[in-house]
Amino acid sequence: MTTFLLAGGGTAGHVNPLLAVADRLRERDPSARVLVLGTREGLESRLVPARGYDLLTIDKVPFPRRPNAAAARFPARFRRSIGEVGEILAREHVDAVVGFGGYVSTPAYLAARRAGIPVAIHEANARPGLANRLGARFAAATGVAFEGTPLPRSRVVGMPLRREIETLDRESVRAEALGAFGLDPARPVLLATGGSLGARRINRTMVDAAAAILATGWQVLHLTGAKSEVADPALDGYRMLEYADRMDLALAVADLAVSRAGAATVSELAALGIPAVYVPYPVGNGEQRFNAAGVVAAGGGILVDDAAFTPEWVAAELVPLLSDRDRVRSMAAAAAAVGFRDGTDRFIALVDEALAAGRTARPGRGGAAGGPAEHA
Secondary structure (H helix, E strand, O other): OOEEEEEOOOOHHHHHHHHHHHHHHHHHOOOOEEEEEEOOOOOHHHHHHHOOOEEEEOOOOOOOOOOOHHHHHHHHHHHHHHHHHHHHHHHOOOOEEEEOOOOOHHHHHHHHHHHOOOEEEEEOOOOOOHHHHHHOOOOOEEEEOOOOOOOOOEEEOOOOOOHHHHOOOHHHHHHHHHHHHOOOOOOOEEEEEOOOOOOHHHHHHHHHOHHHHHOOOOEEEEEOOOOOOOOOOOOOOEEEEOOOOOHHHHHHHOOEEEEOOOHHHHHHHHHOOOOEEEOOOOOOOOHHHHHHHHHHHOOOEEEOOHHHOOHHHHHHHHHHHHOOHHHHHHHHHHHHHHOOOOHHHHHHHHHHHHHHHHHHHOHHHOOOOOOOOOOO
C-alpha cells in the first residue's frame, strides 16, 4: 500500500488541482492511502473532508513581510511546523509528498527532505509562489501548468482538471446546456464570468455594453458572482445569473468568454478550446497576466487591462470580434492547441517518477512505482 501526503490549500487555486490529483490516485489504485495536509482556516477545511479525504492540519505560519513581533516569533513557529509534519510523515508511513503551494507546503517540503521522502510539486501559476520556489530546488519532480514558469528542472504538464471538465464533450451536451440556461440554439453565446465572488469591472462593463453586444447577433450568459453590484438589464438574449451550479454546462455553451485570468480559468478555457478576452485581476503580484500570456501569444485570447475594459473598449474591440465569426473560430483552434485536457495524468506520471526515485534511494520502502509498498 502506497501512502501519499498531498500538501496545499488556502484558495481554490491550490485545493482544486489537489483534489483532482487525489481523486485520480484513488481511482487508479483503491488501496492507496491519500492524506491531505492543510490548515483549519483554508478552503480545504471544508472541501477536503466533503470529498472523503482525511485532512491533517497544522498551524498557518505566514512568512513575515516586515520586521515586527510576528517576524520575531516566526523562526520558532516555523521549526515547530516542520517538526509536526515530520511526525505525521513517520506516523503515517508516507511514501511521497505531493505539494501544490500555499502555507503548509513549505514545512511539508522541508520535513520530507529531512526524512528522505521524495517530493513532487505542481505549480499552477505562471509566476510561482514562495513555497514552490523553495521546494523545486530539491524536489524529485516538478510540473507546471504554463510554459515559461521559472522553476528549475520543471516540465509543462498542464493543470489537473476536475473530471467533469476533463471529460466534457461540449457538442453532445450543448443542447441540454442551452435549455438549462434558457438560451437560443440559433445564436452564439458569450460567457462573462469573474469567478465565485464576481469581478466589478467585468460586471459593470458587460451590463453597460449589453445592447451593443446583443446587436451583433450574439447572446450573453453573465455569471455575476456572489457580490455583484449590477442589476439585470432585462434585455432579450441577456441571461444573468449569480452563479452556475453546473459550470460544465456554462462552458459547454460558450463560444467566447470574457473572464479573469486565474490559472484554473485559463487552463479550463484553453483545454476546451474556448477563446477568451482575459481581464486580469489588477491586485496582487500580476500573476494573472502571466497565466494568460501563452494562450494570448498563440492567438487564442486577447488581454485587456482591468482599467481599460470599458464600454468604449467593447465597442472598439469586442463588437468587431463578435462580428467576425471566422476570427472567433480561428481563436478557438489556437486556444485548443495550447491547452491540456490530460494535466492530471501528466502530473501523476511525474509523481510516479518521484516515487520510483525515492524507492531507489530507500529500497526498504517498497517495490516499483505504482505498485505496493511495504513499510519497515
